[in-house]
Amino acid sequence: DIHAAQLDVTADFPILARKVHGRRLAYLDNGATTQKPLAVIETERRFYLESNANIHRGVHWLSQHATELYDDARVTVQRFINAASADEIVFTRGTTEAINLVAQSWGRAELRAGDEILITAMEHHSNIVPWQLLCEQTGAVLKVAPVSDAGELDLDAFDALLSSDTQLVAITHVSNALGSINPVAELTARAHSAGALVLVDGAQAVAHQAVDVQAIGCDFYAFSGHKLYGPTGIGALYARKPILQAMPPWQGGGDMIRTVSFERSTWADAPQRFEAGTPNIAGAIGLAAAIDYVQGIGLAHIAAHEHALLDYATATIGTLPGIRLVGTAREKAGILSFLVDGIHPHDLGTILDAEGVAIRAGHHCAMPLMTRFGIPGTARASLAMYNTQADVDALAAAIGKAQKLFGT
Numbered sequence: 001d002i003h004a005a006q007l008d009v010t011a012d013f014p015i016l017a018r019k020v021h022g023r024r025l026a027y028l029d030n031g032a033t034t035q036k037p038l039a040v041i042e043t044e045r046r047f048y049l050e051s052n053a054n055i056h057r058g059v060h061w062l063s064q065h066a067t068e069l070y071d072d073a074r075v076t077v078q079r080f081i082n083a084a085s086a087d088e089i090v091f092t093r094g095t096t097e098a099i100n101l102v103a104q105s106w107g108r109a110e111l112r113a114g115d116e117i118l119i120t121a122m123e124h125h126s127n128i129v130p131w132q133l134l135c136e137q138t139g140a141v142l143k144v145a146p147v148s149d150a151g152e153l154d155l156d157a158f159d160a161l162l163s164s165d166t167q168l169v170a171i172t173h174v175s176n177a178l179g180s181i182n183p184v185a186e187l188t189a190r191a192h193s194a195g196a197l198v199l200v201d202g203a204q205a206v207a208h209q210a211v212d213v214q215a216i217g218c219d220f221y222a223f224s225g226h227k228l229y230g231p232t233g234i235g236a237l238y239a240r241k242p243i244l245q246a247m248p249p250w251q252g253g254g255d256m257i258r259t260v261s262f263e264r265s266t267w268a269d270a271p272q273r274f275e276a277g278t279p280n281i282a283g284a285i286g287l288a289a290a291i292d293y294v295q296g297i298g299l300a301h302i303a304a305h306e307h308a309l310l311d312y313a314t315a316t317i318g319t320l321p322g323i324r325l326v327g328t329a330r331e332k333a334g335i336l337s338f339l340v341d342g343i344h345p346h347d348l349g350t351i352l353d354a355e356g357v358a359i360r361a362g363h364h365c366a367m368p369l370m371t372r373f374g375i376p377g378t379a380r381a382s383l384a385m386y387n388t389q390a391d392v393d394a395l396a397a398a399i400g401k402a403q404k405l406f407g408t
């Protein structure tokens with residue numbers, strides 16, 4: 001029941017009140033990035049107003065204060081995903097950098113020619129290309145588990161592709177293009193019995209459901225702050241402690257060393273070993289504010305609201321004439337991907353924009369998945385906690401207008 005689940009948090013997101021092309025904004029591009037609540041904007045502003053200094057190097061009060069805020073932010077991330085220790089959290093620029101870190105540090109140290117990395121056909125480019133680069137560097141081989149017409153991972157094919165050569169399974173938790181939720185705990189168990197480590201791309205998951213990395217059992221988990229109502233340029237890599245402690249540095253510089261001489265340098269412990277240079281201090285603190293905000297609302301509440309709204313959108317948009325939904329997995333989170341007969345997704349996106357409806361059109365950085373479905377791309381409406389039935393109604397009306405314009 002959509003009314004039972006209705007959240008009303010739009011007042012916390014001032015940008016939602018602005019007009020676009022003179023129209024009320026229906027922001028349905030949350031898979032690309034979410035809007036930020038006042039709590040996050042104010043926290044970043046306050047950091048620069050009152051607490052700004054570099055961390056770890058300072059003897060002075062302000063530096064120690066900034067360091068404390070940064071360390072607290074790491075603990076906030078740890079608790080958010082239920083990591084066993086804050087030392088298992090590395091701040092990165094986002095999901096993309098977190099995955100590249102694993103590929104270039106763990107991957108280059110551990111993989112040999114003939115080793116295999118298993119991904120799925122529904123991965124974002126950022127969980128494909130870093131592994132291709134690693135394969136070129138090491139002679140490892142990339143394997144791809146197929147997805148069904150509904151956009152669900154083929155579990156039997158996944159099992160068949162796992163072997164003693166599989167060193168890593170890298171899977172998305174939620175597909176950004178289709179919304180399909182993968183059974184990551186189950187997949188992790190299967191991968192572990194084959195002797196492989198598991199990386200989960202959580203970019204599209206953390207804002208939509210509670211994530212517990214220990215319950216999943218994965219070895220690595222990556223996500224971005226900006227899809228979680230936090231700032232851009234900050235994200236996190238979770239890695240199980242024994243694995244992270246054994247990983248070599250991937251970028252060198254200040255703050256990641258223990259000692260440096262011209263003959264030889266030694267490394268700081270993890271996670272500092274993986275945070276060379278001045279990090280995004282304000283971003284990390286802003287991310288912690290976003291997590292506090294999300295937890296204040298409650299992820300169960302957010303998930304219920306978004307599921308009800310997705311059901312409403314699926315019923316409303318899915319039954320319009322000339323619409324084809326792409327991705328009809330039984331387990332889905334927050335994403336409606338579709339095609340409109342006779343209208344290219346980009347043209348549709350432009351017409352919708354003129355109506356104040358913001359969606360994404362194209363391949364969604366998942367070109368191999370579009371190839372799998374034999375389409376160049378889709379139109380994608382992606383939901384967040386602040387979306388309402390009015391946003392979905394605006395989308396439906398705008399699609400009708402586009403169809404009238406195109407005479408379809």
Ligand code: PMP
Binds near residue numbers: 172
């Ligand atoms: N993986 C998935 C599933 C995504 O949706 C995205 C962002 N669209 C990424 C990875 C990359 O995230 P970022 O650009 O924040 O690094």
